[in-house]
Amino acid sequence: MKNILVVDDSPDARNLLEIILEDHGYMPIKAASGEEAMALLGTFKIDLIISDLEMKNGDGHWLLSKLKALKNAPKIIIVSGDIRATEEYILSLGALAFFRKPFTLKHLMDFVNSVF
Template sequence: MENIMIVDDEKDIINLMSETVEMWGFRPITAMDGEEALEKFKEYNVDLVITDLKLPKMDGVQLLDRLKEIDKNTEVIIFTGYPEVSSAIDAMKIGAFDYLIKPIDLTELKLKIERALEKKNMGKTLAFIKGVNWAMIISIPIWLVLGIILAYVLKH
């Protein structure tokens, strides 16, 4: 079960989104501001962060930036009731997966969650495959050397 962190300073939004993502089969982790979100992000294995843009202490773009410093592969969806083109551009430049406008369409949210998690999982798979490739590349010279040694031993 994937952990989805929901960050908003409005308790009603947190409750609604928590119940919704839990109904979809995810484990919600909640935070009321950016600082609490960072603490919980370090404490839990968070697969996806969904955060409001306007937060006390640290806005959603600043939170996104800090999360990317901790784990560059973290997927973050930012939502806002105050759509501004500049904040959307800033968020996407830093690495937000997507940007939603309130009121949030739950069908759209579910689709974006699934896509973000799929992207994260593809990244993990790609990293694993790269590791296997390097292991194979490194092991080829070892087998070659062993073959030469074996051939030498068999000749003598």
């Protein structure tokens, strides 16, 4: 079973992704910030990260920069409702993909499934 780290400061968003990921046979692990996510990387084998962009205590930009410095870092999908963020910019920071909120869960899960 693949471990997917869901990073979002919204409990509702984390819980929704947890349910969807479990329904697709993945093991979701949840974090409320980039800092919490980095701590969990030392505890769990993480196969993929799905992270919000705008959060307190280590946002998606911060998390992307930290992952770049790690050897064998997991791939990361960024999701955001920030209209200033562009796919080109997010991918240039090292993200595997960028999904603008609102997105369909089917589209996200089709992409996640294609990663594995």
